Amino acid sequence: MSETLDLKIRAELRKRKMTFGQLAEIVGISRPYLSDIINGKRDGEKAKEHVNTIKAILNIT
Structure with missing residues (x-):
């Protein structure tokens, strides 16, 4: 994942006063897995699908 994203x-999480745990729950993944995706430690096809879901939830382009 890019640093910009x-x-x-x-x-966006700060603006919405939302935690990583809350976002992970909405996406349907664990908090550590979400952290790995955001920190670029996971970049497979499934992780990319989750990134797209996260972008849609947070309305990020």
Whole structure:
């Protein structure tokens, strides 16, 4: 995941007063897995699908 997208996700979470845990629950993944995706430690096809879901939930382009 790009640093720009990482920053956008973190900023949007702060703006919505939402935690990583809450976002993970909405997406249907664990908090550690979400953290791995956002920090670029996971980049497979499934992780990319989750990124798209996260972007849709947070309305990020």
